[in-house]
Amino acid sequence: MGYPVDMSIHLNAEPGQIAETVLLPGDPLRAKHIAETFLENPVQHNTVRGMLGFTGTYKGQRVSVQGTGMGIPSCMIYTEELITQYGCKNLIRVGTCGSYQEDVRVRDIIIGQAASTDSNVNKIRFGEKTFAPIADFELLLRAYQIAQERGFRTHVGNIMSSDTFYHDDFDQYKIWKDFGVLAVEMEAAGLYTVAAKHGVRALTILTVSDHLITREETTSEERQLTFNGMIEVALDAALGLGQKA
Ligand SMILES: O=P(O)(O)O[C@H]1O[C@H](CO)[C@@H](O)[C@H]1O
Numbered sequence: 001m002g003y004p005v006d007m008s009i010h011l012n013a014e015p016g017q018i019a020e021t022v023l024l025p026g027d028p029l030r031a032k033h034i035a036e037t038f039l040e041n042p043v044q045h046n047t048v049r050g051m052l053g054f055t056g057t058y059k060g061q062r063v064s065v066q067g068t069g070m071g072i073p074s075c076m077i078y079t080e081e082l083i084t085q086y087g088c089k090n091l092i093r094v095g096t097c098g099s100y101q102e103d104v105r106v107r108d109i110i111i112g113q114a115a116s117t118d119s120n121v122n123k124i125r126f127g128e129k130t131f132a133p134i135a136d137f138e139l140l141l142r143a144y145q146i147a148q149e150r151g152f153r154t155h156v157g158n159i160m161s162s163d164t165f166y167h168d169d170f171d172q173y174k175i176w177k178d179f180g181v182l183a184v185e186m187e188a189a190g191l192y193t194v195a196a197k198h199g200v201r202a203l204t205i206l207t208v209s210d211h212l213i214t215r216e217e218t219t220s221e222e223r224q225l226t227f228n229g230m231i232e233v234a235l236d237a238a239l240g241l242g243q244k245a
């Protein structure tokens with residue numbers, strides 16, 4: 001059964017203050033940037049732990065943006081509370097990642113069709129059986145078509161949600177690369193699992209911020225303040241989206 005979620009411990013928004021569609025960057029300052037750049041009349045709905053969250057409108061539709069922090073456990077806390085306490089239905093992670101593949105370049109967009117993981121979270125849930133965390137197909141299709149129309153270099157496929165940013169063995173990524181995994185980040189497998197548990201839509205859209213093969217990197221300022229292409233893809237993909245059947 002787990003811990004009963006009958007109040008929101010990590011979000012102090014009022015009931016009804018968070019929209020059904022929520023963009024989820026790991027970085028709370030990217031949440032602020034998204035709200036200030038893309039939303040009309042943004043109102044800050046969360047202050048707890050400095051994990052900034054805002055709600056406004058985008059092309060006439062209410063949209064929220066909520067930082068989740070880094071890693072699957074942090075992301076799962078926010079997404080569980082967003083769904084069970086605030087009725088959120090469409091959860092779209094907008095994050096950064098490190099590319100595993102030669103042809104997936106820095107600043108390319110990746111849409112996470114599925115998320116592999118080295119995390120234990122689903123072993124706690126499913127024991128030795130393996131759950132495959134996947135994206136919502138309709139959201140994925142919409143995002144892919146929008147990204148294609150706009151001419152963004154876009155890749156769709158399996159991503160890796162790791163519990164470790166600084167691995168002792170740097171080359172451990174090669175097993176994932178050899179099996180076609182596109183890139184590493186730290187939250188999608190948790191997000192997709194929580195969404196599946198509650199029957200809501202989830203998608204992960206990433207911009208490649210660094211490359212494990214070429215070692216090319218972007219700055220933390222660029223990660224916080226740019227990568228606007230994926231934000232617009234996420235916002236437009238959620239426009240007029242009905243509830244999951
Ligand atoms: O840019 P965000 O969304 O935080 O995503 C990536 O960046 C962080 C690591 O630097 C991890 O959270 C990883 O998933």
Ligand SMILES: O=c1cc[nH]c(=O)[nH]1
Pocket residue numbers: 096097098099165184185186209210
């Ligand atoms: O290499 C990277 C880049 C972004 N996020 C990660 O988790 N790893």
